[in-house]
Amino acid sequence: MFFALSKIVWFFLQPSAAFLFLSAGGFALSLTRFRRLGRACLAIGLCGLFVISFSPLGRVLTAGLEDRIPRAEITGTPAGIIVLGGAVHMEVSAARGEPAILSGGERLLAARQLAERYPGIPLLLSGGNNALLPGDEAIASEAEIMAEVLTGIGVAPERLILEKHSRNTHENAVKAKAMAAGLGASEAAPWLLITSAYHMPRALGTFRAAGFEVLPYPADYQTGGEHTFSFFYFSSDGIAFTDFAVKEWLGLTAYYLTGKTDALFPAS
Structure with missing residues (x-):
């Protein structure tokens, strides 16, 4: 049950999908009498997609995970x-x-x-x-x-x-x-x-x-040095980085709340 539920919930919570659904819902609402709410949702969704597409957010979130635990001696x-x-x-x-x-x-x-x-x-x-x-x-x-x-x-x-x-x-x-x-x-x-x-x-x-x-x-390190804070040239790369990083942060939270890890943010 946990496995199937986590897959289904993540489908809707991944940032790229969440902002896309928000944009689509906002556009649909903008054609109704709830146009002000729809326009707000559409604006938030599009801005969110832009941020995760090109900003260093995905790399920064990933670096926080990668820097947590070094290789053991x-x-x-x-x-x-x-x-x-x-x-x-x-x-x-x-x-x-x-x-x-x-x-x-x-x-x-x-x-x-x-x-x-x-x-x-x-x-x-x-x-x-x-x-x-x-x-x-x-x-x-x-x-x-x-x-x-x-x-x-x-x-x-x-x-x-x-x-x-x-x-x-x-x-x-x-x-x-x-x-x-x-x-x-x-x-x-x-x-x-x-x-x-x-x-x-x-x-x-x-x-x-x-x-x-x-x-x-x-x-399989993906970040390092000043490169971590650089903007993405390809939007698909930024979206992939952000989705993967957010998935891992949410996974840490879910595992901690269900007793599957020994700490919220385990360290070596």
């Missing part, structure tokens, strides 16, 4: 490496018959580098099929597609452990903890957690709330 050999889904496009991968990598593909590059640095430890790939609409259940899970990518760039398949059923970060944490416990690895050695830097605060807080202490290893 690794001493000794970790028990294993956990890679969260979000690096591949399931539908395109299925349609094309080969892995389609998203911008979060840097998670897989980081996993490959760590796998080479620590050759004797397992890699747990966590990600199921997060399709909401019927008909997409047969598409390969994120974990399976990630495994195909990693084996293609030199990671031995016997080192990969696939968790193919989680659909969100909370399920990632719960199911990964159960699978890691079943491996019989030493509890004295920590697991490394790889996900995009903007997603690391929610991921780390969720794993802690699930009772799974991990070391953060963020990847």
Whole structure:
């Protein structure tokens, strides 16, 4: 229920859609006797779309997430490496018959580098099929597609452990903890957690709330330095940045209110 509800609510709350709906509703109202209210809604909606399209708002919101948790200092050999889904496009991968990598593909590059640095430890790939609409259940899970990518760039398949059923970060944490416990690895050695830097605060807080202490290893940075405060040239980039950032901030709030994280804004 939480998974489906979060998908539906986010469809309407994402800034681009919210401002678009507000603009469309305002235009419709402006043709009725509520024209003053309609014009106000239309103006707010269009101004909002302009702001999220070109202003640095999206980058600033993203930087606040990315700067929260740095990479942990690794001493000794970790028990294993956990890679969260979000690096591949399931539908395109299925349609094309080969892995389609998203911008979060840097998670897989980081996993490959760590796998080479620590050759004797397992890699747990966590990600199921997060399709909401019927008909997409047969598409390969994120974990399976990630495994195909990693084996293609030199990671031995016997080192990969696939968790193919989680659909969100909370399920990632719960199911990964159960699978890691079943491996019989030493509890004295920590697991490394790889996900995009903007997603690391929610991921780390969720794993802690699930009772799974991990070391953060963020990847896929999108902001940095003075570039963070520059305006966007392409409106689509600004909208994408803002939507992703707001989704993560709302996700942190929702997870905290429902007890799925150990803090409102987790830190290392």
